[in-house]
Amino acid sequence: GEDVEQSLFLSVREGDSSVINCTYTDSSSTYLYWYKQEPGAGLQLLTYIFSNMDMKQDQRLTVLLNKKDKHLSLRIADTQTGDSAIYFCAEKRRRTGGFKTIFGAGTRLFVKA
Amino acid sequence: GAVVSQHPSWVICKSGTSVKIECRSLDFQATTMFWYRQFPKQSLMLMATSNEGSKATYEQGVEKDKFLINHASLTLSTLTVTSAHPEDSSFYICSAVTGGDQPQHFGDGTRLSIL
Secondary structure (H helix, E strand, O other): OOOOEEOOEEEEEOOOOEEEEEEOOOOOOOEEEEEEEOOOOOEEEEEEEEOOOOEEEEOOEEEEEEOOOOEEEEEEOOOOHHHOEEEEEEEEEEEOOEEEEEEOOOEEEEEEO | OOOEEEEOOEEEEOOOOOEEEEEEEOOOOOOEEEEEEEOOOOOEEEEEEEEOOOOOEEOOOOOOOOEEEEEEEOOEEEEEEOOOOHHHOEEEEEEEEOOOOOOOEEOOOEEEEEO
């Protein structure tokens, strides 16, 4: 199918690490993205990884890519209450005439103080 | 950098009205802009892809005559919801890219409520 799958909800305590998982379907996808959406707002690009990379670290964010299993994860270290939001995984697929970005349903992260 | 501005952020209007939403790339030129629709607690649904100076490419099931898209310049795309009805109420989000392999940058969305 075309779906990008994510768990719908994750709850962690402030200061703990959060790990949000995602599986995608197209092994030829070139880029994989993580976006953050706060209530009533658009999507903010957090980080992205090219498909020939295994890992990317950016401050508190670590992205791991297992291309064999088509599995992507986002780890947020030292999670803060301000990290509470919906996190979308997305894959960029080539198609005739261009490309299309497919989004997962989003993981709602709730951080308890 | 890579700021996308969307206007208005919220609009309420009567059934039968046409509503125009603007999407601007403020600090870069966008060769391609995308329009999405998001229902509550759901993911983004791509409506159409818009390239500057050419007709938009609509996704299957999206009515071209209902959702008019114009991409007249490298920094502006507009979505007009024509003769809007309550079922058109939704959150509409645009995004823009500078080139094929660049990530999309999103506007803050427009909440459309049709009474």
